[in-house]
Amino acid sequence: xxxxxxxxxxxxxxxxxxxxARVRLPFGQEWATVRDHLVARLAAGDGVVDGMFDAGLxxxxxxxxxxxxxxxxxxMYVWFHRxxxxxxxxxxxxxxxxxxxxxxxxxxxxxxxxxxxxxxVTETVxxxxxxxxxxxxxxxxxxxxxxxxxxxxFTVRPEERGAYQSxxxxxxxxxxxxxxAPYDPxxxxxxxVHSRIVKERGVLAAREVPGEPNAVSRIELLDHRAGxxxxxxxxxxxxxxxxxxxxxxxGLPILGDPLYPVVTGPRPAGxxxxxxxxxxRVLEFTDPVTGHAHRFVSGRVLEAWSAYEDWAR
Numbered sequence: 001x002x003x004x005x006x007x008x009x010x011x012x013x014x015x016x017x018x019x020x021a022r023v024r025l026p027f028g029q030e031w032a033t034v035r036d037h038l039v040a041r042l043a044a045g046d047g048v049v050d051g052m053f054d055a056g057l058x059x060x061x062x063x064x065x066x067x068x069x070x071x072x073x074x075x076m077y078v079w080f081h082r083x084x085x086x087x088x089x090x091x092x093x094x095x096x097x098x099x100x101x102x103x104x105x106x107x108x109x110x111x112x113x114x115x116x117x118x119x120x121v122t123e124t125v126x127x128x129x130x131x132x133x134x135x136x137x138x139x140x141x142x143x144x145x146x147x148x149x150x151x152x153x154f155t156v157r158p159e160e161r162g163a164y165q166s167x168x169x170x171x172x173x174x175x176x177x178x179x180x181a182p183y184d185p186x187x188x189x190x191x192x193v194h195s196r197i198v199k200e201r202g203v204l205a206a207r208e209v210p211g212e213p214n215a216v217s218r219i220e221l222l223d224h225r226a227g228x229x230x231x232x233x234x235x236x237x238x239x240x241x242x243x244x245x246x247x248x249x250x251g252l253p254i255l256g257d258p259l260y261p262v263v264t265g266p267r268p269a270g271x272x273x274x275x276x277x278x279x280x281r282v283l284e285f286t287d288p289v290t291g292h293a294h295r296f297v298s299g300r301v302l303e304a305w306s307a308y309e310d311w312a313r
Contacts, residue, residue, distance in 0.1 A: 007022075007077070008061040008077055010022065010079055011059055011060070011061060011062065011063035011079055012059060012063070012079050012080075012081065013136075014130065014136050015081050015084070016084065016122045016127065016131065017122065017126070017127030017128065017129075017130035017131040017136075018081075018084065018116055018121055018122060018127055019116075020079045020080060020081050021079065021080055021081065021082050022077060022078075022079050023038065023041065023077070023078050023079075023080075024075065024076070024077050025037060025072060025073060025074055025075060025076045025077075025078070026074065027074040027075060028074075029074070030072075031072040032071070032072060033068070033069055033070060033071060033072055034058075034066055034070045034071070034072055034073075034076070034078060035049060035050070035053055035068045035069070035070070036072070037072055038058070038078075050068060052080060053065075053066070053067065053068040054068065057080050057081065058078055058079070058080045059078065059079055059080070060076070060077070060078055060079075061077050066078055084121055084122055085119055085121060087119070087120065087121065087122055087123040088123070088269045088270045089123060090109065090111045090112045090123055090272070091272065092109035092110070092111070092112065092272075093109065094106050094107070094108060094109065094112070094125050094128050094129060094132075095107035095299065095300075096129075096133070097151065097296050097297075097298070097299070098294075098296055099133070100156075101156060101157075102155065102156055102157065102160060102287070102289050102290065103141075103153060103154065103155055103156060103164065103287070104129060104133065104135070104138060104153075104154040104155075104156065105151060105152070105153055105154070105283065105296050106125055106129060106151070106152050106154060107149075107150065107151060107298050107299060107300060108125050108144055108148075108149055108150060108151070108152050108280075109149055109300075110147060110148070110149045110272075110275035110276060111146065111147065111272055111275060112124065112125055112128075112146065113125070113146045114126065114140055114143040114144050114146075114152055115140050115143060120146065125140075125152060125154075126138065126139070126140055126154070129154065135156060137156060137157065137158055138154050138155070138156060139154060139155050139158060139161050140152065140153075140154055140155075141153040141154060141155050141161065141164040141165050141167070141168065142165070142168045144280055145241070145276075147256075147257075147258075147275065147276040147278070148276060148278045148279070148280060149275070149278070149279050149280070149298070149300050150177070150278075150279045150280025150281060150298045150300065151280045151281070151282070151283045151296055151297075151298050152280070153283060160289055163288040163289060164288060164289075166288070167285050167288060168238065171236070171237070171238075172285060172286070173283060173284065173285040174282070174283075174284040174285065175234070175235055175280065175282065175283060175284075176232060176233070176234055176280075176281050176282035176284075177232070177233040177234075177235070177243055177278060177279060177280055177281055178222075178230065178231065178232060178233070178278075178279045178281045178302060179230075179231045179233055179243070179247060179254045179277055179278045179279070179302070180228055180229070180230055180231070180254070180255050180277035180302045180304040180305045181228070181229055181231060181247055181252040181253060181254045181255055181277070182227060182228060182229065182251075182252055182253070182255075183221075183224040183225075183227055183228055183229035184229075184251055184252060187250055187251055187252060189219060189220060189221045190218060190219060190220040190221070191218070191219050191250070192216065192217070192218045192219075193215075193216070193217045193218075193219065193246040193249065193250060194213040194215070194216050195208045195213055195215055195245075195246070195249070196208060196209050196210065196211040196212060196213050196214050196215065197209075197214060197215045197239040197240070197241070197242060197245055199239070199240040199241065204259055204263055205241070205259045205260065205263055206239070206240050206241045206242075206245055207245070208245060208249060214237060214239060215235075215237050215239040215242045215245070215246070216235070216236040216237050217233060217234065217235050217236070217237075217242060217243055217246040218233070218234040218235075218236070219231055219232075219233055219246070219247065219250060219252070220232040220233075220234070228255070228304065228305070229252070230302075230305050231247075231252070232281075233247070233278075241259070241260070243278065244257055244259065244260045244276075244278065245260060247260070248260035248261040254276060254277055254278050255274075255276075255277040255304045256274045256275050256276040256277050256304070257276050257278075258276075275303065277302045277303070277304045277305075278302075279298060279300055279302055280298065281297065281298050282295065282296065282297055282298070283295075283296045284296070
């Protein structure tokens with residue numbers, strides 16, 4: 001069995017709050033040079049990769065530029081910065097609810113991704129906070145969907161990140177969401193929904209399938225008016241899109257949802273109208289490092305409830 005090696009710290013600084021890309025040269029493959037492997041792996045064309053080598057943009061663990069003809073060594077790490085995509089700026093601020101030497105709790109707006117992924121890189125909560133707070137070591141303890149607003153927990157010290165992530169893995173965090181959806185007096189509430197949810201790679205929407213339940217959500221009605229309800233949602237598990245799936249399956253699809261119950265296609269870039277009316281309202285947990293009991297509450301409001309007529313247009 002091959003011994004697990006420690007990943008060296010990145011020798012390049014962050015760029016606009018984004019870490020450099022890291023590549024470990026795999027075992028069991030035969031390449032003459034590092035350059036040959038990166039050309040094949042990055043699928044960027046000979047000229048692009050060669051230009052990066054010639055400009056000294058690809059470096060090893062010691063921070064020195066790797067030459068174009070450097071021999072391929074299995075297990076070797078190299079770092080470089082990818083060209084950042086052009087992104088439409090999400091015109092809403094990230095509010096900091098709490099900050100101490102261990103954690104940062106942010107109140108995320110709709111349409112902003114939690115962490116860099118795919119086409120969302122600099123326009124993410126993590127990149128913004130790293131820049132605005134000057135904390136390059138900041139990392140996410142969990143994530144919210146891009147379309148969901150509300151509270152997200154970040155860690156300051158990398159060596160403590162695992163302790164906070166384990167809170168979510170071990171279901172030691174009380175999470176409370178709020179949603180606006182149609183009101184239907186025929187739907188009995190409160191109710192607890194149990195189902196099995198699967199999310200397939202490359203498929204936008206998750207779906208319920210027969211089998212042992214892996215998703216549990218409690219749905220409570222807080223108030224209703226003019227055909228709309230305001231709901232408290234209490235997930236006991238954390239499956240992808242769980243609350244959205246369970247609300248739609250209950251006949252109460254969350255307003256502004258482009259996937260449930262019907263996939264309506266991707267939203268055009270820069271279209272910030274009619275956001276998904278789902279908010280991560282409360283995070284409550286005992287701090288695994290300090291032992292303090294925390295309860296954080298989002299200051300955001302859902303537009304379909306607070307500005308009922310304006311949101312409907």
